[in-house]
Amino acid sequence: MKRLASISVLLMLKARAFAVARFPKPDFHSGYQYPDIVHTVPNETFWSWMDLGILTLMLLAAVWAVHRAKSRRIILGISLVSVLYFGFYRSGCVCSLGSIQNVALAIADPGYHLPLVVLLLFLLPLAFALFAGRVFCAGVCPIGALQELVNVRNFRISRPVTVALGVIPWIYLAFAILYAATRSQFIICRFDPFIGIFRMGGDIGMIVFGVLLLLLAVFVGRPFCQFLCPYGALLGLFSRFSARKVEITSPECINCSLCHHACPVDAIRPPSRSSREEAAGKGIKRVLLYLCVLPLLTVGGALLLDSQHDSLSLANKQVRLLHLLQTQEETATLQMAPEVEAFHEMGGDVQVLEEQVGHIRQQFHLWSLLAGGLIGFSVGCRLLRLSVKRTRKTYEIDPVACVACGKCWSYCPQNKSR
Amino acid sequence: MKKQAKQPKGPTSRRDFFKTCGTIIAGSGLLAVGGYLAPRSSATEGDSMWQIDPELCLQCGRCQTECVMPVSAVKCFHANQVCGYCDLCGGYYRANVKELNTAAENMLCPTGAITRKYVEDPYFEYTIDEDLCNGCGKCVKGCSSFGNGSLFLQIQQEICLNCNECQIAKVCVSGAIQRVPVSKAYRLKDKA
Numbered sequence: 144m145k146r147l148a149s150i151s152v153l154l155m156l157k158a159r160a161f162a163v164a165r166f167p168k169p170d171f172h173s174g175y176q177y178p179d180i181v182h183t184v185p186n187e188t189f190w191s192w193m194d195l196g197i198l199t200l201m202l203l204a205a206v207w208a209v210h211r212a213k214s215r216r217i218i219l220g221i222s223l224v225s226v227l228y229f230g231f232y233r234s235g236c237v238c239s240l241g242s243i244q245n246v247a248l249a250i251a252d253p254g255y256h257l258p259l260v261v262l263l264l265f266l267l268p269l270a271f272a273l274f275a276g277r278v279f280c281a282g283v284c285p286i287g288a289l290q291e292l293v294n295v296r297n298f299r300i301s302r303p304v305t306v307a308l309g310v311i312p313w314i315y316l317a318f319a320i321l322y323a324a325t326r327s328q329f330i331i332c333r334f335d336p337f338i339g340i341f342r343m344g345g346d347i348g349m350i351v352f353g354v355l356l357l358l359l360a361v362f363v364g365r366p367f368c369q370f371l372c373p374y375g376a377l378l379g380l381f382s383r384f385s386a387r388k389v390e391i392t393s394p395e396c397i398n399c400s401l402c403h404h405a406c407p408v409d410a411i412r413p414p415s416r417s418s419r420e421e422a423a424g425k426g427i428k429r430v431l432l433y434l435c436v437l438p439l440l441t442v443g444g445a446l447l448l449d450s451q452h453d454s455l456s457l458a459n460k461q462v463r464l465l466h467l468l469q470t471q472e473e474t475a476t477l478q479m480a481p482e483v484e485a486f487h488e489m490g491g492d493v494q495v496l497e498e499q500v501g502h503i504r505q506q507f508h509l510w511s512l513l514a515g516g517l518i519g520f521s522v523g524c525r526l527l528r529l530s531v532k533r534t535r536k537t538y539e540i541d542p543v544a545c546v547a548c549g550k551c552w553s554y555c556p557q558n559k560s561r
Numbered sequence: 562m563k564k565q566a567k568q569p570k571g572p573t574s575r576r577d578f579f580k581t582c583g584t585i586i587a588g589s590g591l592l593a594v595g596g597y598l599a600p601r602s603s604a605t606e607g608d609s610m611w612q613i614d615p616e617l618c619l620q621c622g623r624c625q626t627e628c629v630m631p632v633s634a635v636k637c638f639h640a641n642q643v644c645g646y647c648d649l650c651g652g653y654y655r656a657n658v659k660e661l662n663t664a665a666e667n668m669l670c671p672t673g674a675i676t677r678k679y680v681e682d683p684y685f686e687y688t689i690d691e692d693l694c695n696g697c698g699k700c701v702k703g704c705s706s707f708g709n710g711s712l713f714l715q716i717q718q719e720i721c722l723n724c725n726e727c728q729i730a731k732v733c734v735s736g737a738i739q740r741v742p743v744s745k746a747y748r749l750k751d752k753a
């Protein structure tokens with residue numbers, strides 16, 4: 144069987160796409176001129192810097208709208224611009240969400256060339272979140288903006304469910320990093336539900352998913368942002384420590400709970416009295432317990448994912464190729480997968496491939512440890528956060544979840560009387 | 562903030578302290594990533610576009626089906642300088658064609674994107690209509706097997722959306738699609 148395969152390989156070798164000059168260059172007598180075909184190149188450099196400039200301007204505008212003007216209308220205006228420009232006109236690539244993967248790959252592989260614009264695309268919204276909260280989500284991100292614009296009602300999901308589902312973005316982030324760092328796939332790009340809508344075409348499955356999510360977004364605020372977005376997870380982390388928090392109202396809160404019901408992402412915590420009365424020692428004990436569990440969860444997550452690194456590595460093209468080659472040999476079928484055929488056609492060396500795959504597997508080893516650790520750690524932090532009870536006298540915004548959409552201000556009666 | 566400064570002990574000030582620490586850690590994290598990666602990325606000569614290396618391309622047919630565009634951004638290009646201007650064109654006619662006429666059943670191209678023009682005896686000029694071409698690569702395979710290999714596939718940059726990860730590159734059997742700098746946006750066979 145192997146024999147047969149190699150014969151067909153020899154035959155195919157001849158068909159390679161090199162320019163082979165089987166026929167001499169014609170010498171024309173009729174004064175024929177070669178046509179001059181010019182292939183134009185769009186000015187990609189210009190456009191990427193243009194996008195970055197507009198992104199910065201819109202971020203600044205959002206900061207102003209969120210912290211100074213406190214105007215929901217301006218935010219909606221920004222959202223509309225973002226959906227039209229970043230979404231439909233520029234059709235979404237490359238965005239801050241996707242840039243996570245480029246950055247992860249650049250960190251893992253020094254040979255990867257990261258364009259400066261992409262790096263800035265990654266850093267800018269995070270830097271803004273560190274100073275002014277998630278203003279990027281307010282209306283600058285086309286994905287968030289699109290969901291915001293279609294949202295008409297908010298059916299409240301129960302809080303434990305929200306908290307539990309809230310770890311999905313971290314898991315998503317961990318896998319995105321794992322697959323990007325090992326040069327396997329950019330899953331955030333592959334599974335972006337809205338890109339198909341912006342481009343009005345593409346993978347049917349993803350478009351259906353996107354439309355369903357949008358329908359859901361009509362009744363539940365920003366489902367993608369709340370339960371999927373990996374960049375939102377990072378933004379929330381930075382926004383937790385942000386120097387300037389989003390505020391519902393500057394006059395005193397009268398605890399009317401209107402904002403609480405208005406918030407699309409359930410980011411407003413109601414006043415809670417006297418959690419400290421719950422026997423001071425007990426609360427602290429619980430926190431200490433979770434603090435011990437945290438490293439356990441981290442290590443456990445790391446080991447768990449690492450134990451799967453061999454099967455995870457099948458997402459990589461090279462690993463898959465070797466796998467295909469081996470199954471081909473075992474089953475000895477004549478029907479070759481196109482990849483295998485191409486491998487032989489190009490005169491590929493199995494030994495070299497095996498070496499490469501060994502190296503890739505090692506990377507999977509490392510990165511699945513890290514990714515698993517990240518997942519375990521984020522689950523632990525979630526537990527910890529739930530266990531810390533705070534005393535709140537008024538309605539307060541949780542900066543991690545708040546996307547600075549401004550709905551709460553427009554509902555607050557104190558702001559209206561101003 | 563000012564009120565809390567007056568009462569230095571207590572959960573509020575402790576929380577503020579943690580928050581400041583967090584801000585500093587997060588900020589330095591950002592600076593570290595930026596500082597580590599910025600020197601390695603340059604503004605102008607970044608590898609920012611996807612292109613097919615025609616030397617590697619095996620015309621597996623995935624360019625036609627995998628691109629995110631409804632009709633693939635990959636098109637057939639023609640290097641006239643390499644072309645033999647043959648009458649019996651391996652890219653134009655099907656492999657075992659009976660009669661050399663322009664009847665549709667003789668054509669290799671499924672979309673009729675190749676036009677043929679008589680130049681002088683015995684030469685014919687071939688032109689690709691990019692609006693019709695769907696990047697299937699059949700003609701390229703034909704020309705590479707029987708002719709000079711003057712037809713080759715390229716990503717038409719005017720159409721390509723420059724996806725963060727090219728969906729064709731992900732499945733290309735020969736790894737022919739790679740990132741190239743803007744200055745080398747096309748890998749032309751006649752202007753190598």
Ligand code: SF4
Pocket residue numbers: 240279280281284285286287288365367368369372373374375376378546
């Ligand atoms: S959470 Fe994600 S998708 Fe939603 S607005 Fe923020 S960055 Fe965009």
Ligand code: SF4
Pocket residue numbers: 389405406407408409410411540541544545546547548549550551552
């Ligand atoms: S601005 Fe107000 S309503 Fe909007 S997400 Fe933040 S807390 Fe919720």
Ligand code: SF4
Pocket residue numbers: 636637669670671672673674675689693694695696697698699700701
């Ligand atoms: S045969 Fe395929 S690649 Fe060649 S011109 Fe026709 S559609 Fe394009």
Ligand code: SF4
Pocket residue numbers: 611627628629630633634635716720721722723724726727728729730
């Ligand atoms: S980058 Fe996107 S649009 Fe361009 S050829 Fe690849 S898949 Fe098609």
